[in-house]
Amino acid sequence: MTVTAPAPAAVAHFRFFTMEVLRTRRLGRSFLRVTFGGASLADFRSGGYDQSLSLFLPQPHQEHTTLPSTDEDTWFGAWRAMPDEERPVMRSYTVREQRRTPRGVDEVDIDFVLHGDSSPASSWAGRAVSGRRIMAIGPAVAENKSVRFQPPAGTDAILMYADETALPAASAILERLPAGTPVKAWFEVPHEDDRLAPASPADVDITWIVRADQGPGRTDQVLEVLRAAELPDARAPYAWIAGESGTIRAVRRHVVQERSVDRRAVRFTGYWRLGRSEEQLLAEAYAGRAPSEDPDSAL
Numbered sequence: 549m550t551v552t553a554p555a556p557a558a559v560a561h562f563r564f565f566t567m568e569v570l571r572t573r574r575l576g577r578s579f580l581r582v583t584f585g586g587a588s589l590a591d592f593r594s595g596g597y598d599q600s601l602s603l604f605l606p607q608p609h610q611e612h613t614t615l616p617s618t619d620e621d622t623w624f625g626a627w628r629a630m631p632d633e634e635r636p637v638m639r640s641y642t643v644r645e646q647r648r649t650p651r652g653v654d655e656v657d658i659d660f661v662l663h664g665d666s667s668p669a670s671s672w673a674g675r676a677v678s679g680r681r682i683m684a685i686g687p688a689v690a691e692n693k694s695v696r697f698q699p700p701a702g703t704d705a706i707l708m709y710a711d712e713t714a715l716p717a718a719s720a721i722l723e724r725l726p727a728g729t730p731v732k733a734w735f736e737v738p739h740e741d742d743r744l745a746p747a748s749p750a751d752v753d754i755t756w757i758v759r760a761d762q763g764p765g766r767t768d769q770v771l772e773v774l775r776a777a778e779l780p781d782a783r784a785p786y787a788w789i790a791g792e793s794g795t796i797r798a799v800r801r802h803v804v805q806e807r808s809v810d811r812r813a814v815r816f817t818g819y820w821r822l823g824r825s826e827e828q829l830l831a832e833a834y835a836g837r838a839p840s841e842d843p844d845s846a847l
């Protein structure tokens with residue numbers, strides 16, 4: 549997980565937005581696209597690629613999200629001080645697309661993985677209906693640190709691994725790559741009909757991995773496929789790896805140790821961790837026990 553305890557100062561390039569559900573659309577067995585609108589989105593500035601944002605979702609007994617403060621210096625303390633049963637649930641998601649419609653309406657799409665009714669974000673998305681309002685901390689400037697896909701100058705091929713939670717980000721990245729960029733991508737999804745092939749001007753070769761094991765054995769399946777793969781002939785590949793924390797560490801080890809990709813040219817981000825909710829991961833981050841995603845970490 550990318551869990552950094554949110555420091556109030558970090559909000560400088562970000563601000564609060566009120567986002568209202570306009571419509572939902574089922575994209576595959578696991579994916580639900582929620583399209584948001586709202587007047588404040590006129591100031592929303594997605595940097596594209598894997599731009600992420602923090603959503604604040606209401607508790608099941610609440611219709612809309614309300615926060616006691618959206619002031620950059622005080623919101624965090626005020627949010628933390630709320631009673632557990634009233635405090636909106638904070639979760640990280642990807643801006644799948646931002647657009648202004650021909651009628652001048654600002655819209656933001658977020659693709660939620662539905663993975664069960666007992667997890668707050670998945671459950672909220674599964675029940676989302678138009679008119680529901682949530683809050684988000686999102687980008688106020690397009691160049692911001694929540695765009696993690698940053699290939700160095702001279703990159704001549706892209707390697708990608710994403711599970712279903714990172715498929716929206718991978719798809720948004722692929723849409724923006726220059727025509728002809730060689731890309732080898734491995735996308736791991738729970739079901740056959742979750743293979744939502746992204747459009748891209750790049751020269752993309754995708755291997756889909758339909759998960760056979762829901763537990764820790766999933767990583768072995770991914771590694772087996774990776775080891776059998778032929779990579780593009782490149783001098784300076786850049787690897788973007790995102791998904792379940794245990795799997796992304798193994799994939800990162802594979803590309804660095806077995807494929808000799810320069811560890812500084814690998815961006816790996818844990819999007820979730822098997823058996824841990826985002827609250828538990830945040831608690832570990834506050835206690836300084838979160839595993840490192842530093843490119844120089846020896847794993």
Ligand SMILES: Cc1cc2nc3c(=O)[nH]c(=O)nc-3n(C[C@H](O)[C@H](O)[C@H](O)COP(=O)(O)OP(=O)(O)OC[C@H]3O[C@@H](n4cnc5c(N)ncnc54)[C@H](O)[C@@H]3O)c2cc1C
Pocket residue numbers: 549550600639640641642643658659660661662663667668669670671712713714716717818819820821822823824825826827
């Ligand atoms: C930068 C970033 C961008 C992200 N973008 C997206 C995105 O666009 N779409 C998206 O769907 N997710 C995305 N995620 C992942 C999402 O934040 C997590 O999956 C989150 O845990 C979901 O919250 P929840 O309330 O549903 O589950 P939690 O309450 O956090 O977790 C409850 C339980 O469910 C498990 N769990 C969490 N996610 C999954 C899953 N997908 N499948 C199976 N079990 C799971 C946990 O291990 C835990 O045991 C992103 C994460 C990050 C860090």
